[in-house]
Amino acid sequence: MQRMFMRRVVLALLLMLAATALTFWLVTAAPGNVAALIAERAAGAGADGEMIAKIADDLGLNDPLPVRYARWLGDALTGDFGVSLRTGKPMAEEFAERIPMTLALLTGGGVLALVLSLAMGIAGAASNGGIVDRLLHGMALIGASTPNFFVAAMLVIVFSVWLGMVPTFGVSGLTSWLLPWITIALFPASVLARVVRVNLQDTMSRPFATTGFAKGLTRRAVLLREALPNIAIPYMTTFGAQFTLMIIGAIVVERVFGLNGVGAFFIEAIRFRDFIGMQATLTLFVVFFVSINLLVDLLAMLADPRLRRPKKA
Amino acid sequence: MSAPIYQVEGLVIDLYTPTVSVRAVDGAGFHVAPGETLAIVGESGSGKTVMTLGPLGLLPEGVAVDLRGTARADGKDILSMSPAELSRMRGGFFGVIFQDPMSALNPMLKIGPQLARQAQLYAGLSAQEAKKEAVSLLARSGIPDPEDRYDRYPHELSGGMLQRAMIALALAARPRVLIADEPTTALDATVQAQILALIRQIQKEDGIAVILITHDIGAVSVLADRVAVLYAGQVAEEGSAIDVLTAPLHPYTRGLLASVPDFRSENATGTKEIPGIPPNQAQLEAGCRFADRCELVQPQCRTHRPPLVKVGTGAVPHRVACPVVITAEGIVTHD
Numbered sequence: 001m002q003r004m005f006m007r008r009v010v011l012a013l014l015l016m017l018a019a020t021a022l023t024f025w026l027v028t029a030a031p032g033n034v035a036a037l038i039a040e041r042a043a044g045a046g047a048d049g050e051m052i053a054k055i056a057d058d059l060g061l062n063d064p065l066p067v068r069y070a071r072w073l074g075d076a077l078t079g080d081f082g083v084s085l086r087t088g089k090p091m092a093e094e095f096a097e098r099i100p101m102t103l104a105l106l107t108g109g110g111v112l113a114l115v116l117s118l119a120m121g122i123a124g125a126a127s128n129g130g131i132v133d134r135l136l137h138g139m140a141l142i143g144a145s146t147p148n149f150f151v152a153a154m155l156v157i158v159f160s161v162w163l164g165m166v167p168t169f170g171v172s173g174l175t176s177w178l179l180p181w182i183t184i185a186l187f188p189a190s191v192l193a194r195v196v197r198v199n200l201q202d203t204m205s206r207p208f209a210t211t212g213f214a215k216g217l218t219r220r221a222v223l224l225r226e227a228l229p230n231i232a233i234p235y236m237t238t239f240g241a242q243f244t245l246m247i248i249g250a251i252v253v254e255r256v257f258g259l260n261g262v263g264a265f266f267i268e269a270i271r272f273r274d275f276i277g278m279q280a281t282l283t284l285f286v287v288f289f290v291s292i293n294l295l296v297d298l299l300a301m302l303a304d305p306r307l308r309r310p311k312k313a
Numbered sequence: 314m315s316a317p318i319y320q321v322e323g324l325v326i327d328l329y330t331p332t333v334s335v336r337a338v339d340g341a342g343f344h345v346a347p348g349e350t351l352a353i354v355g356e357s358g359s360g361k362t363v364m365t366l367g368p369l370g371l372l373p374e375g376v377a378v379d380l381r382g383t384a385r386a387d388g389k390d391i392l393s394m395s396p397a398e399l400s401r402m403r404g405g406f407f408g409v410i411f412q413d414p415m416s417a418l419n420p421m422l423k424i425g426p427q428l429a430r431q432a433q434l435y436a437g438l439s440a441q442e443a444k445k446e447a448v449s450l451l452a453r454s455g456i457p458d459p460e461d462r463y464d465r466y467p468h469e470l471s472g473g474m475l476q477r478a479m480i481a482l483a484l485a486a487r488p489r490v491l492i493a494d495e496p497t498t499a500l501d502a503t504v505q506a507q508i509l510a511l512i513r514q515i516q517k518e519d520g521i522a523v524i525l526i527t528h529d530i531g532a533v534s535v536l537a538d539r540v541a542v543l544y545a546g547q548v549a550e551e552g553s554a555i556d557v558l559t560a561p562l563h564p565y566t567r568g569l570l571a572s573v574p575d576f577r578s579e580n581a582t583g584t585k586e587i588p589g590i591p592p593n594q595a596q597l598e599a600g601c602r603f604a605d606r607c608e609l610v611q612p613q614c615r616t617h618r619p620p621l622v623k624v625g626t627g628a629v630p631h632r633v634a635c636p637v638v639i640t641a642e643g644i645v646t647h648d
């Protein structure tokens with residue numbers, strides 16, 4: 001168990017290293033010249049070749065890529081992600097302002113996806129082929145195949161424009177979070193609801209479920225007490241994957257709903273060729289991906305008594 | 314022999330999947346009295362398990378079941394019960410031991426608390442008493458260090474120990490009828506004997522009725538008072554274990570016994586197989602189910618279903634569904 005844990009942690013660190021190196025290379029390979037951009041900002045149209053060359057030299061942009069990556073990594077490890085070319089503010093400052101917003105979006109969406117998927121999956125399994133089951137199956141299918149920008153637009157039209165229940169834009173109290181949360185949770189909730197439903201069905205046909213019936217449990221009790229604990233591991237693993245994917249949804253949702261988060265910043269950074277902002281944001285995404293998946297793997301290990309308490313020799 | 318505590322009559326069970334429909338049980342019945350062990354024998358697919366667990370609603374999910382007949386437990390018709398009533402009956406009146414303890418116990422649940430819960434719900438014990446009862450049940454089932462095992466998960470126990478835990482679980486609600494569905498099939502030979510001995514000991518001490526579903530004639534001879542032989546969903550022969558095992562009448566029973574190796578006889582390899590295969594229960598025809606494989610087959614066997622007829626004068630009725638044998642061997646009938 002402890003060895004497995006250490007292996008996972010080391011693997012996660014290596015993964016982060018590889019992923020940041022890859023993004024570093026991709027960002028520098030993208031069209032556009034950082035030095036030219038900086039020169040343009042400083043001197044407007046008057047930036048000439050000499051000035052650009054001097055800036056590139058100052059920033060060490062002429063060094064080989066591995067050297068530049070090593071330098072970037074060294075800075076990043078001390079928390080220095082550079083200064084955004086677009087806003088002129090240090091990235092640490094940008095993150096401090098924007099991470100809480102994105103975190104609120106992901107946390108609310110994650111909780112909503114969790115609650116919705118469990119409720120839908122369990123209700124479907126309880127109905128077992130009945131009308132509720134088929135209805136929920138259809139809903140999950142629609143939820144998993146509707147793009148989030150469309151969902152967002154529809155929600156805004158119905159709830160903000162027609163009904164005037166919630167603001168269309170920005171953050172003002174809890175109700176303004178409802179539409180973003182629903183938008184971002186719809187896809188993972190639909191996928192996870194199917195995971196719950198299908199795994200519960202499979203578990204209900206296992207011999208220990210029959211033992212549950214033989215113990216005198218009703219079908220509902222077998223479902224909740226005997227089957228549900230057994231789907232914890234596949235559910236947690238899929239939930240982790242879906243939760244990390246929500247960061248991609250956040251890029252769209254933050255833009256549509258005017259939330260000043262990391263996702264919205266990333267889109268602006270790309271539009272502006274803010275290479276430093278892009279690399280910093282991508283690094284943040286990588287750390288988020290890897291650490292959430294690591295956390296979920298470890299929690300899943302703790303949830304399974306066979307892994308938590310290996311058989312005594 | 315006292316009156317039956319569980320009695321099934323005229324049971325017909327059809328199983329449906331989206332593609333096929335199978336008549337798994339076709340007008341079969343059995344009964345068992347307190348303190349008695351009934352063995353239900355037959356080959357795989359003969360309907361032993363479906364016949365015994367079907368009325369309890371314990372068939373796997375995903376198979377549609379159509380069930381007719383009567384099943385009276387403690388004088389109550391369990392087939393007309395509501396799902397909730399039947400659940401309580403399953404939990405309290407019946408105890409069930411399954412074939413493979415490795416898969417029949419929930420890997421996510423500790424063993425002891427499940428026993429305690431049964432004792433609390435069905436034997437009316439307090440939480441503390443129930444825990445004590447659970448530990449003593451584990452001890453009684455031959456599990457060493459029961460206090461430690463109480464908090465163990467199934468993967469921490471061996472197959473034999475798990476089957477003992479399964480037996481303890483089945484007994485925790487103090488059932489009146491214990492159903493053991495091939496309780497030794499998944500176990501090592503040495504463990505098999507221990508498990509059978511444990512079931513016999515429990516039976517003696519508690520005086521409960523035991524239904525043993527098996528194709529192991531050895532287990533039958535060790536445990537059973539009475540035997541019912543099932544073939545293709547019908548009872549071919551039933552009677553006391555001594556009558557059926559030592560003086561079998563039905564050609565199928567004779568074939569079944571002849572196919573078991575007898576290590577005590579000088580000719581230990583002298584087994585004899587029954588020619589042919591059991592009928593396809595999705596397409597049954599009129600007449601005796603065994604006709605195609607039977608050495609004694611007569612023309613009427615293929616057109617008329619043979620009735621179960623009482624023969625002999627023993628205290629335990631001996632019944633056989635083969636008029637050909639009765640006529641050929643001049644057996645006196647009593648029906």
